[in-house]
Amino acid sequence: xxLAVRDIRxxxxxxxxxxxxxxxxxxxxxxxxxxxxxxxxxxxVVTRGVGADLWVVQRxxxxxxxxxxxxxxxxxxxxxxxxxxxxxxxxxxxTIQREHRDKPLRMGVLGLGWPIDKGQRLLxxxxxxxxxxxxxxxxxxxxxxxxGEKLRLGKDTYTVVGITRWLVxxxxxxxxxxxxxxxxxxxxxxxxxxxxxxxxARRDRAGEIDFGRTQPSVLERASGRSGNIAALPGPxxxxxxxxxxxxTDANEVQMLMGGWSDVTTYTQTQQEELLxxxxxxxxxRQILLFRVLLTVISAVIMALIISTLTLDxxxxxxxxxxxxxxxxxxxxxxxxxxxxxxxLAFGVGYxxxxxxxxxxxxxxxxxxxxxxxxxxxxxVISVFASLLGIWKAMRVAPNEAIG
Amino acid sequence: xxxxxALETSGLTKVYxxxxxxxxxxxxxxxxVRRGEVVALLGPSGAGKSTFLLCVGLINPPTRGRxxxxxxxxxxxxxxxxxxxxxxxxxxxxxxxxxxxxxxLNAVDNVQVVGELIGRPASQARRRxxxxxxxxxxxxxxxxxxxxxxxxxxQRVTIARALANQPSLILADEPTAALDGVRGRQVMELxxxxxxxxxxxxxxxxxxxRALDVFDTVYEMEDGSLKPASRA
Numbered sequence: 001x002x003l004a005v006r007d008i009r010x011x012x013x014x015x016x017x018x019x020x021x022x023x024x025x026x027x028x029x030x031x032x033x034x035x036x037x038x039x040x041x042x043x044x045v046v047t048r049g050v051g052a053d054l055w056v057v058q059r060x061x062x063x064x065x066x067x068x069x070x071x072x073x074x075x076x077x078x079x080x081x082x083x084x085x086x087x088x089x090x091x092x093x094x095t096i097q098r099e100h101r102d103k104p105l106r107m108g109v110l111g112l113g114w115p116i117d118k119g120q121r122l123l124x125x126x127x128x129x130x131x132x133x134x135x136x137x138x139x140x141x142x143x144x145x146x147x148g149e150k151l152r153l154g155k156d157t158y159t160v161v162g163i164t165r166w167l168v169x170x171x172x173x174x175x176x177x178x179x180x181x182x183x184x185x186x187x188x189x190x191x192x193x194x195x196x197x198x199x200x201a202r203r204d205r206a207g208e209i210d211f212g213r214t215q216p217s218v219l220e221r222a223s224g225r226s227g228n229i230a231a232l233p234g235p236x237x238x239x240x241x242x243x244x245x246x247x248t249d250a251n252e253v254q255m256l257m258g259g260w261s262d263v264t265t266y267t268q269t270q271q272e273e274l275l276x277x278x279x280x281x282x283x284x285r286q287i288l289l290f291r292v293l294l295t296v297i298s299a300v301i302m303a304l305i306i307s308t309l310t311l312d313x314x315x316x317x318x319x320x321x322x323x324x325x326x327x328x329x330x331x332x333x334x335x336x337x338x339x340x341x342x343x344l345a346f347g348v349g350y351x352x353x354x355x356x357x358x359x360x361x362x363x364x365x366x367x368x369x370x371x372x373x374x375x376x377x378x379x380v381i382s383v384f385a386s387l388l389g390i391w392k393a394m395r396v397a398p399n400e401a402i403g
Numbered sequence: 404x405x406x407x408x409a410l411e412t413s414g415l416t417k418v419y420x421x422x423x424x425x426x427x428x429x430x431x432x433x434x435x436v437r438r439g440e441v442v443a444l445l446g447p448s449g450a451g452k453s454t455f456l457l458c459v460g461l462i463n464p465p466t467r468g469r470x471x472x473x474x475x476x477x478x479x480x481x482x483x484x485x486x487x488x489x490x491x492x493x494x495x496x497x498x499x500x501x502x503x504x505x506x507x508l509n510a511v512d513n514v515q516v517v518g519e520l521i522g523r524p525a526s527q528a529r530r531r532x533x534x535x536x537x538x539x540x541x542x543x544x545x546x547x548x549x550x551x552x553x554x555x556x557x558q559r560v561t562i563a564r565a566l567a568n569q570p571s572l573i574l575a576d577e578p579t580a581a582l583d584g585v586r587g588r589q590v591m592e593l594x595x596x597x598x599x600x601x602x603x604x605x606x607x608x609x610x611x612x613r614a615l616d617v618f619d620t621v622y623e624m625e626d627g628s629l630k631p632a633s634r635a
Binding site: 001003006007009010011313316319320321322323324325326327329397398399401402 | 453457462463485488489490491492493495497499503505506507508512515516517519520525548564576
């Protein structure tokens, strides 16, 4: 006869409510782990999604995800000539915030290296990759944009042709993918008045020098599009990403480019490490500390609950001792109840979490490894929680059943 | 009365406290109970009856003296608590003033648990528990929780539990105190039947002088001293 089960059945209502309470606490522990995993996964999804073997960034910067990196577009061709590089393309990434449907719309803008990269690597849940060089976008579903929806950004209007899932920045904002040209146009968009003032300023400066005064075409060029002035650089890109030919050692190519004094090169692994140790690290440590704290709180609460349940049973325990029940029977009664509560609470936490986590504004990624780890923690907590109750039970004398 | 001894005590003494706070609760208590014998233990409150039962029941060790149960010397200071507890669950049954049933077990489980504690398989322990409940007239109430039983029914279940390990000795501390006269007498007669049928020695602490004819022997305890009493 299992005394623990009989006792639970006897006070089923109270046990159930207590278990649900502990379960919700464990759900938060699981959730914290899930938020941490989600944070890491979100941070890595872009770097892994673009399929780069090498990241070439502005000299002495940590790449486009850690800080501003500006490179000339011509670097794409220079990287492509390095032995071992299969292809190279532009990488443009920045964050913008606009008003959409009277609500703030914050998004990461990712420039795809058209025509090599049309977004075919992305996990599309609806629609298609980009099919033209301009005015199309692929949006993450967290942005709330529908397929075919049009969005005006700067001076152009973009049509949503594809929808992705879980493509977000390390800050949790949904990402929209454009061709790198469009991404730059969005990044460097200036109001018409600002453009006019800049052109006027250029014309005034050209008029102040002899060359400008003697060459009318210089004045004409100065007041025209900046792209037509050879002396002005084109819009900068954030990084150049390179794919290597099969069998090529990334470290060798990295060493080769290490001689270039204007750029720094990172392998994919280094870029991921930079991301995790940089922008994500503090949030990661904060969540980890919260998780440890919650685990300790869960253990203390469970210990108090089991201890209270044991206090309610001191008379039956004294009675069991009186009729000669060995200590292992009494220890088993308390320990089994604690374990049953822990296991059921784990199940309750898991089931509630399964329904609740998808409603969270950021991704909560609960992996099987994490679940096994939490299950192990629950077993340890249950054993630890029962110790206080066992200690109290062991101090009960059999003659207390008689009084 | 002839037959093997269920209990033998000699020079049993219990002293609480020390020095000027010393209280002698029981002094040189000597008693012999044979198997199948029903013994009444009379005496006013505070006379030392419960102390005697606790010492004989291997719950409270005496300060001096010896206790032998079923011919085995148990209480001489040489046994560990674990030994005493094991012996208790295999050889002694307890019945108290309050029914003292385990509240989260139903009637049959309360009896069955003792059988399982002495190592019987669950099915055998349950069969034996049902037999005892039927024999004591509470079989139809076997699946009721203690709170669903009347005082008399609870006491019968407690007696069934005391018999579940086929003890050589049953100790009952005022088992009829919560019952009316008729039911009290029924319980006392039950003890006699149990003692005679199962060959169990039974010691019943009681204040109820109306049912003394049920007992084979009557002892009286006063100021910690035990002596045989007349039935007058």
